[in-house]
Amino acid sequence: MMANTRGSITDRHAMYKEMQRAIPGLDAMYRLVHALIASHSNEAPHVLVVGAGGGREIEEFRNSNAIGGITAIDRSARNLETARAAVGVSAASQDVSFIVGTVDDLPDGETFDIVTSLLVMHHLPDDGAKLTYLRGLRNRLAYGGRLIHADVCFDENEDLDELTPAFRAHADIFGVSADAVRLELDAIPNLPVVCGERTRVLFSEVGLTDPQEVFRTLWYRCWISTGGQT
Numbered sequence: 001m002m003a004n005t006r007g008s009i010t011d012r013h014a015m016y017k018e019m020q021r022a023i024p025g026l027d028a029m030y031r032l033v034h035a036l037i038a039s040h041s042n043e044a045p046h047v048l049v050v051g052a053g054g055g056r057e058i059e060e061f062r063n064s065n066a067i068g069g070i071t072a073i074d075r076s077a078r079n080l081e082t083a084r085a086a087v088g089v090s091a092a093s094q095d096v097s098f099i100v101g102t103v104d105d106l107p108d109g110e111t112f113d114i115v116t117s118l119l120v121m122h123h124l125p126d127d128g129a130k131l132t133y134l135r136g137l138r139n140r141l142a143y144g145g146r147l148i149h150a151d152v153c154f155d156e157n158e159d160l161d162e163l164t165p166a167f168r169a170h171a172d173i174f175g176v177s178a179d180a181v182r183l184e185l186d187a188i189p190n191l192p193v194v195c196g197e198r199t200r201v202l203f204s205e206v207g208l209t210d211p212q213e214v215f216r217t218l219w220y221r222c223w224i225s226t227g228g229q230t
């Protein structure tokens with residue numbers, strides 16, 4: 001484990017970026033999320049970034065004129081500090097509130113036009129924890145609000161084995177570091193990933209609309225949904 005020093009935060013941020021580069025096109029997902037926020041009917045939407053650790057979303061949104069305010073929340077103080085440092089390094093022009101915790105730590109009744117949950121739920125077991133997590137997100141959506149949700153997702157057990165050669169070839173062609181390749185391939189098989197159909201069932205069970213897939217690369221997918229109101 002890295003010590004909590006300024007240097008180690010920089011190293012962690014660099015590794016987040018390298019792991020993003022390891023997945024072909026994943027940077028475009030963050031740009032698409034930015035565009036999805038900018039296209040919200042509210043001209044200056046308030047955005048809740050759940051699992052903001054590492055700072056990829058905050059870095060993408062930091063100079064956006066399309067956002068009325070950002071609340072960034074993560075249960076890991078260390079990961080959130082990495083995000084804060086990323087914004088600081090980049091001279092943020094956005095006002096970002098950083099909160100260590102989960103959505104349960106937000107003030108009662110506080111809701112947002114947009115809630116993002118990028119690459120968070122796939123860390124939670126499907127023993128009720130995913131459902132509780134999704135219900136928490138749904139309860140933070142304002143009337144007419146939009147959830148933008150991304151996860152690692154496999155429909156078939158063989159998917160990872162079938163896609164790994166392309167992942168490795170991409171890394172070779174574009175000079176992705178061996179550490180990032182190893183970290184990704186060690187982590188993915190150990191995540192409590194669910195299939196697309198199970199994701200739809202979980203959304204339905206908490207009263208979210210059927211998720212619409214808006215992005216996919218290798219084992220990464222992104223969907224949009226609403227709380228059911230129009």
Ligand SMILES: C[S@@+](CC[C@H](N)C(=O)[O-])C[C@H]1O[C@@H](n2cnc3c(N)ncnc32)[C@H](O)[C@@H]1O
Binds near residue numbers: 053074075101
């Ligand atoms: C793989 S990182 C993704 C970070 C960022 N969203 C991105 O796309 O790069 C997942 C983050 O979610 C955080 N996390 C996991 N469960 C959470 C929860 N219930 N509430 C808030 N943060 C959570 C972890 O601490 C971690 O920083």
